[in-house]
Amino acid sequence: DAGVIQSPRHEVTEMGQEVTLRCKPISGHNSLFWYRQTMMRGLELLIYFNNNVPIDDSGMPEDRFSAKMPNASFSTLKIQPSEPRDSAVYFCASSLAETNTEAFFGQGTRLTVV
Amino acid sequence: SQQGEEDPQALSIQEGENATMNCSYKTSINNLQWYRQNSGRGLVHLILIRSNEREKHSGRLRVTLDTSKKSSSLLITASRAADTASYFCAPWREGGSEKLVFGKGTKLTVNP
Numbered sequence: 731d732a733g734v735i736q737s738p739r740h741e742v743t744e745m746g747q748e749v750t751l752r753c754k755p756i757s758g759h760n761s762l763f764w765y766r767q768t769m770m771r772g773l774e775l776l777i778y779f780n781n782n783v784p785i786d787d788s789g790m791p792e793d794r795f796s797a798k799m800p801n802a803s804f805s806t807l808k809i810q811p812s813e814p815r816d817s818a819v820y821f822c823a824s825s826l827a828e829t830n831t832e833a834f835f836g837q838g839t840r841l842t843v844v
Numbered sequence: 845s846q847q848g849e850e851d852p853q854a855l856s857i858q859e860g861e862n863a864t865m866n867c868s869y870k871t872s873i874n875n876l877q878w879y880r881q882n883s884g885r886g887l888v889h890l891i892l893i894r895s896n897e898r899e900k901h902s903g904r905l906r907v908t909l910d911t912s913k914k915s916s917s918l919l920i921t922a923s924r925a926a927d928t929a930s931y932f933c934a935p936w937r938e939g940g941s942e943k944l945v946f947g948k949g950t951k952l953t954v955n956p
Binding site for chain 1: 885943
């Protein structure tokens with residue numbers, strides 16, 4: 731397995747534009763996590779899914795952020811409209827919930843909103 | 845809060861020395877995991893210790909867990925420059941929660 735795959739690796743966009751980040755979890759994993767990392771706030775959990783269902787979205791900063799998981803092999807995190815303070819590295823991770831063991835992280839998407 | 849808090853925030857040592865990082869948490873746990881993050885990369889799982897274990901080894905890594913004090917430590921022996929990274933702990937709570945939450949981490953610098 732190629733691991734958790736995120737795209738794009740880098741995204742530069744103008745304020746006000748819509749941004750969509752994509753994640754393909756490891757095949758067979760049923761938990762998926764979206765994180766945001768900045769120097770100021772560290773690694774924040776935004777939302778996590780179990781069996782494609784959003785379980786906890788309390789970390790989503792505001793209504794401009796939305797996440798979907800239409801099937802077990804794909805998830806998106808959308809920001810609309812984007813703002814400069816959304817600039818961060820966004821990570822996706824997946825795990826097998828029943829075993830409560832390790833999570834595997836993607837390489838992240840570095841988002842810059844100018 | 846479920847997340848762990850790592851201490852110290854930053855640690856700088858010479859190659860060959862041992863590095864010790866600590867983690868404190870507040871809730872009951874099923875297990876506690878340690879992760880490493882190299883600059884600009886995603887987190888990588890290092891080791892998991894279950895709540896009924898007190899100590900675990902993996903190569904140059906030694907993890908201890910004291911559930912009565914709600915604390916864990918990660919020891920890296922004979923450190924190398926390649927160990928330079930940020931280290932995070934993640935307590936995994938009882939009660940079926942699959943939420944994986946991280947603190948600010950310990951930034952370790954190993955000087956050659």
